[in-house]
Amino acid sequence: MARIFLLLAVVLAIIWWLRQRAAARDAHEPPARPGPAQREADGAAASEPMVQCAQCGVHLPRGEAIGWNGLHYCRRSHLPDGSEMSGHGDTDARP
Structure with missing residues (x-):
């Protein structure tokens, strides 16, 4: 026993x-990594609206687009003739 x-x-x-x-x-x-649901919620808050290129139709975030006369373009080569040399619009993130 x-x-x-x-x-x-x-x-x-x-x-x-x-x-x-x-x-x-x-x-x-260290604290555990957030799960997929938490990452989606964080990503939704940090996302920005998408815009469409007036020339080719590709969608891209508004911060990466070039704005010209109320339209958005994905690169300088898609701007209308004569407007790409004037220096207006946002900076182009792509070569």
């Missing part, structure tokens, strides 16, 4: 030791 109590005490001591060790490890680990 004493063997059973001794075995039970050893098993409980091992379980207690493992739980203490796991708690200490969790306290020192």
Whole structure:
């Protein structure tokens, strides 16, 4: 009978030791990465509206587009003739 109590005490001591060790490890680990739902919510808040190039029809973020006379273009070569040398519009992010 004493063997059973001794075995039970050893098993409980091992379980207690493992739980203490796991708690200490969790306290020192960096926070977990956000899940897919959280990343989608963060991405939706940081996104900007998409606009369509008046020349080729490609969609791109408004911050990367070149604005000219109320229209948006994806690159300087798509601007109407004579307007690409005037220097108006946003900066072109693509070569």
